[in-house]
Amino acid sequence: MREELILLKQRALQNLAQSQNLDDLNELRVKFLGKKGELTQILRGMAGLSPEERPTIGKLANEIKEDLEREFSQKTIELKQQLKSQKLEKEWIDVTIPSKIVLGHKHPLTLIMDEIKEIFVGLGYEVVEGPEIELDYYNFEALNTPKDHPARDIQDTFYITDEILLRTQTSPVQIRTMEKRKPPLKIIAPGRVYRSDAVDATHSPMFHQVEGLTIGEDITMSDLKGTLEIFAREMFGQDRKSRFRPHYFPFTEPSAEMDISCIACHGEGCRICKYTGWLEILGCGMVHPNVLENVGYDPERVNGFAFGLGIERIAMLKYDINDMRLFFENNLRFLEQF
Amino acid sequence: MLVPLNWLKEYVNINDEIRNFTERLTMSGSNVEGVEELGKDIKKVIIGRIEKIEKHPDADKLLVVQVNIGKKRIQVVTGATNIKEKDIVPVALDGAVIHGGKKITSAVFRGIDSEGMLCSPEELGLDDHGLPEDMQNGILILPPDAPVGKDIKDYLNLEDTVIDFEITPNRPDCLSIVGMARETAAVYKLTLKTPSIILKEEAEENAKDLAHITIEARDLCKRYIARIIKDVRIEPSPLWMQRRLQECGVRPINNIVDITNYVMLELGQPLHAFDYDKLQGHSIIVRRGGDSEKIVTLDGVTRDLSSDMLVIADKNKPIAIAGVMGGEESEISPSTKRILLESANFAGPSIRRTSRKLGLRSEASTRFEKGLDPNICAMAADRACQLIEALGAGKVAKGYIDVYPEKVNPRKIVFRPDRINRALGTKIPESEMIDILERLEIKIQKTPETAFAIIPTFRADIAKEADLVEEIGRIYGYDRLPATLPQGDVTRGKLQTSQKLADTIKQVLTDLGYSEIYTYSFVSPGVFDRINTPNDSPLRSAIKLMNPLGEEQSVMRTTLIPNMLDVVGYNLNQKIEEIRLFETGSVYIPQKLPLMELPYENKKLAIGLSGKHTDFYELKKTIEILLARLRIKQYTFIQYQHFAFHPGRCARIMIDGDELGIVGEIHPDVLENYDLNAKVYIAQLDMDLLIKKASTDIKFSALPRFPASDRDLAIIVEEKVPAGDIIKVIKGAGGELVESVELFDIYKGDQIKKGFKSIAFSITYRAKDRTLTDEDVNEVHNRIKVTLVEEFNGILRE
Known part of the structure; x- marks a missing residue:
């Protein structure tokens, strides 16, 4: 089970690295960390563990969960930042175009x-x-x-x-x-x-x-x-x-x-x-x-x-x-x- | 007043640098308008005697002349025709410079050497007008006693400085060399040199026995002095006198006339010389002109006289217009043998009126009209006779005839040094004040109680204490006055509300792109036709000027529209296509014509617009922004017909039942009259009303606490139904729940029947005290729809 957990982490990180947009990222979060996600699935097997193993596996599972959560938020911020930059880049205008002024003058x-x-x-x-x-x-x-x-x-x-x-x-x-x-x-x-x-x-x-x-x-x-x-x-x-x-x-x-x-x-x-x-x-x-x-x-x-x-x-x-x-x-x- | 410095120096010993001199006289009240340095350029022109004249061997029109120039003889080739041997002439030597800067060098004429040039009057910068005719076209012949070998500049006084003083109308005493010398003496603390005049009076007769003088118009002539001169010889006056007259801008004529002018320039008293033998009955009568009388004046023009003019007459008829111009008949001529010399005092206002009426201004009239001192008449007559004797121009009869019914005595003004200091803001000691006044020949007379200033009669301008303040102030020096601010009561500086609003109007319009113009208040009477004004329009009742500069500027405007069209047209012609202009200015509305009382001056605002993407609505929007800025809400635009505007594109603007003005597209006929090829939109608003209706009261009303609800509606109506009417009906039917109505679309096209339009509004509903339910809104909205259908025979669009 320990190996399963470690593999899960590795797979999750790999997927995370490849994800390109916020939608993918959300899907991955649900897939690995969601209520019905893979981590939950694995942890269901905890019941079959010996009382000695339970605390260490539990601890490991928590650590992996926290790590992944952190990685996901990190990636979210990065993607959002990237999106914003792209948007701003698209919004470029030529600021040197002269204005058309219609201004009157007092005598x-x-x-x-x-x-x-x-x-x-x-x-x-x-x-x-x-x-x-x-x-x-x-x-x-x-x-x-x-x-x-x-x-x-x-x-x-x-x-x-x-x-x-x-x-x-x-x-x-x-x-x-x-x-x-x-x-x-x-x-x-x-x-x-x-x-x-x-x-x-x-x-x-x-x-x-x-x-x-x-x-x-x-x-x-x-x-x-x-x-x-x-x-x-x-x-x-x-x-x-x-x-x-x-x-x-x-x-x-x-x-x-x-x-x-x-x-x-x-x-x-x-x-x-x-x-x-x-x-x-x-x-x-x-x-x-x-x-x-x-x-x-x-x-x-x-x-x-x-x-x-x-x-x-x-x-x-x-x-x-x-x-x-x-x-x-x-x-x-x-x-x-x- | 042109003052030659050399002449001035005969009366006052002034030796200051010219720049300082002009500065100090300017600062004491005699403003210097110009300084002319004369004769500066003339060099190496010497007085010579012609020793020998021979014909040029190879040229018919040239002479070879030997000239003695003092130390040696030189040979000069000349084309002159008026010279003879022994003549004394000016000779420009090799290297000389003549008037105008032209250089003279030795030259060879057809094989004969010429070492210089004989000079004409013109070549020395002289006016030849008073010279014998042969000299006018030839060489200047000098008197036989002219010193050979001497520089002509010294002999003829060619080098001089002439100063042009601006003499203010209150100082006729300064229209003379002696007057300016007196000012100079006062400023520089110098002594005025007054010459003593002693006459020989060689003729045996007594003046009193030779002529009879009567003053009938005593109000217009205070004094009349006559002297008689016999054995008169009329000839040109000496060169030195001619030169001085010329420097003062007076043309030399002959010795007698020149002497009278010379004395006028010197002493400020105009004189006139009559041919004594032409005076009927040898009598002079000073009287008013008769209404049917005529006189031919010196300039050969026949003048109609009238009873408000003062004339000098002999027994039968007028012989001169007193103080303005003499008559041709009694004029001094080459055959004159005896003269009657007039030195008189005429009343200023009468002279001024007469000279204006006749369009005749002379050196004499400009002096008389300012009011002269009757007490200088005798001195002036004597001075002229002294010169006549000195020039050998005639023999002066003994004594003079003097009619002086009421002697003018010096005026007394209370002298209060403390009041004078209080007026000036100074602490000038009394002794300094007295010193200044005495330099101006004003004496102080003290009694135990009061001190008086005794004003000489040539200073008729000094009549009040304030005049003494000025005399002391100007000689003490305005530059020595301290610079202070008024003390005492505080006043608050402010602009009237109307002025602030006028500023606001100008600000709004300039912010919206309109530039301000200023146009003349007087226009051509033709403008009314040009803007299609009907014959019975009150606009045509324009005030006419009595003496306009021309027809084009002869009536006071009653509308700003023609001026605006002119300026729009002018700019279009300058190839400026985008034109936005405004003008604020008065129109002048008479109560009645001819004008009996002052007219109503009504301030108007004109706005003019022309350009590629402009239309009626842009100008309308401008006006609405302006109205909004002035917080005027209760206004309406009403479709209107006006002769100057397009019949379908013109509106009248009303505020609470008062007409604010008119706006529209200019009628094509009017555009044609102004030769304009572009559409022009003009508004003319009543500025006074605009300012009156502007609201400066600001009251806060609570912000809305309950939400608003928007509903749209569209209705098909006939094309010419005004949107403004529909909005009015919506508001009326909706009542107070309607917060605002916005027109957002007008559609004419495929789906709409011809002659109709679909017009769509967005209506905002809001209640002050509750949130409106759908039912509330629907009820009002439906009511509006029903009313619209009924009112406009419209069809609702769903």
Whole structure:
């Protein structure tokens, strides 16, 4: 019986070695180790053994059973592993095939406007809007620019009637906001503006501005400078130099323009900056006392600053765009670069 | 304002490097727009005297000229026709460089040596406009006293730097050499040299006895000064004067006109010279124009005058448009013997209106319209007479006629140094402020209680304390201001909900492949025909511009669809086939035309789609994704007819009874109008409504606790029965147990009768409070089936 057992083990191991799949393996397990399997069959003969032999044969049979069980599980794991590998191998794909992307792009002017909004919202500004078709009063009169004021020459205006026009600047939003609200105020107003300039590389009859206004007690020209320096660095890089240059606007006094060091030559002087090393980016100043009076504020008690910047100009500088017409031609090959 | 540095230096002793100079003036408010270095390239051109002229032996048109150039004589071959012996001329020697960089070398002309070249005005970079005609086409003949042997550059002042300053409209005082010298002196802490003017007044007559001046329009003319000059000799002005005028961009004409222009450039006060003998009654009347009056101006054009224009008239008729342009009849001519010189002050707004109305802008009008100082009139008249005497152009009568009804006196402004520091955010000492103001000729007058700044009358722009703040700030230097942030009340930065939603809309569309476009708000009135707009459509009520750039940009848009079609077409022409675009922008809807009040500016969203595998449903899906992102659920697409769209492929989109917009395939006729060969799908939605209906409230509802049960059904109905209607009926009949209805198949073909379709749905049923039994579901499902059959006359498929 001992020999039978040993032979059984040998046969089982041989079969096991040859089995190629999990089904075969299961069959073999049933054949050798199942309830009606060969091992059970052999052990039925135990009854005929002497009491001395029984324990040793029993022990041997147990050992063989355990060994075989172990071998079977081992083989099962191996086969499963093998199957998995084969499956994965079959599932190979070419990962270098390029994707087909359909992605839209925001207009560069939107991107710049969003950036400006983000900077000023971070500085505590609220974003407001106003109408594009405006009254002469809001666009000029209330901004200390009466009829026949020489400053009106600089802004060739599209008129609809004698009193209604296409706004030439976003500044009327200042007046509308101040009329409605009490200080303190910190607002920016982005939007479309119009001037009757014929179209060329640097002119467009329609373009975009962002107006800024801060009103409070004891606002200073230094605060204006500090605010706009932060803006210039955020917009054009931390190492960008900026300067404040005296200028004239009817609705601010003192007035200034802000220049940044030339983006192309970094101040050395080149064609883009007309060899000055500087590029003008915005106009600004302290709100003129007449403007404050026009909206019913007392210039002895409150004051403030205002600024206005051209979105197209900033986009052209920042993205190195040399022709303003590109913004309104809407060629997808242009738009897709942003 | 073009400022020649050499001229400026006559009034202020400035010796800085040009780069520093332009930088410092720019930083004090006179922005430099350009710098031109003149005469730099001209080399080795010497003044010579012609000793002898002979004919070239072998060439009819050439002359052989012996020229004394100081230390020696040279021989030059020339084709000139305007020279004679003893003439003083500029000679370019061997190795010389003339204007434009052209090199001159010795050469041989038909066997005769030429050691140089006689120069024309043009070859020295001179404008020959004010020169005698023979010199315009020939050699420049210099005055007899020109020093032989000297460099022409020094003699004619050819080497100079001209700086172009941008003068802001509030500073007409800076539209002059003296004004810029005053700025320079203030910036550099130098002294302004003001010349003393002494006149000989050689004529015996008194000006007062020679003419009579009346100002009728006192509101438009503050002062009128006239001087009379007799024995006038009209000739070209000297070269040095011509040169200066040219440097400032003014054309020389003759000595008298050039002198008036010279003084205008120097002092900023425009002058005008009339032919005294052409003035009827030797009188000047400053009055408004008559509505039927006409005048022929210096440029030969007949101008209609009107009562809002200021004119200078003699006894009978207008002889000049005040401050804008003189009349042809009283113009200075070669035969003029006596002149009346006008130095007057006209009101800025009137000059501006007149010059705009006539489309006439002159050096004079651009100065007058900004408002000049009446107190410089006398000095300017004197200066002109001084030059007339110096050039021997005439004899000045004694004294002048001065009509100055209301003298303008210096303005006083309270000077509060602490307020000025508070406005600037600085701690500038009072003494430094006073120093700055005094350099600008603003004096401080102190009383025990207050201090006043006394503003000179040429600075009409300084009217308030804020103006003093600017003067002190700009001379102190904006670059010295600290950079701080506003203190005090805190404000919260934010975007309005509507702005955030607009951003969301743009984000969704770009994520779905659409690129954003920006188009003009004004369009051609022709666009309405191009998109098949019926004549009575309100879309045609577009706001017209009074002064458009052209017909193509003359009305404010009432729809974004034409712009979208333009851009789609433009891109198709660029051979781009897959086109996905959107625009957000306003349309302008008038309450009434002509416009009496501001119109309604309605923000719209246009989406445009064209490409190989695109169809109506792709655009519809885009809109539905957008609506879903904005959490808008109660919307419907309704089959619709719209003139711009394909009659069977257009829908109107409604939200709770409001029209959100329209979507569809563009009508083939419209495509033809736009020359488009591809199908185009466009939607135009009301952005304002979209934003209004978007929901930002989010409420959680409990997750389902009981299982759902799915059932399918298919029904055969007529082809044109809208799926949307069937779904509506399913939901209505099913009640609240119907959780969702999904259309999964539409079939038309062999097994279905022509004109019919089979349409299949999967319905999910679920109850909130229990597990539905088969019986529950069957009951509802059957009810739905029965209702569908009744409603749509359909046949169920099993």
